Amino acid sequence: MPRKHVNAAGTAKSDLPQKTCVACGRPFSWRKKWARDWESVKFCSDRCRGVGSGS
Numbered sequence: 001m002p003r004k005h006v007n008a009a010g011t012a013k014s015d016l017p018q019k020t021c022v023a024c025g026r027p028f029s030w031r032k033k034w035a036r037d038w039e040s041v042k043f044c045s046d047r048c049r050g051v052g053s054g055s
């Protein structure tokens, strides 16, 4: 019987929510550092977050 690949927490990687970065248009997955404000996350990285802001 095939076993599902899961991490120590018992959560399959594919179960993580995903969003599309508004800066680069690439899909990115939930990260623990965004646990508190995932609803407002729009960028996949700090680099993308910096695009369009400032000079």
Ligand SMILES: [Zn+2]
Pocket (backbone or CB within 6 Å): 021, 022, 023, 024, 025, 026, 043, 044, 045, 048
């Ligand atoms: Zn991005």
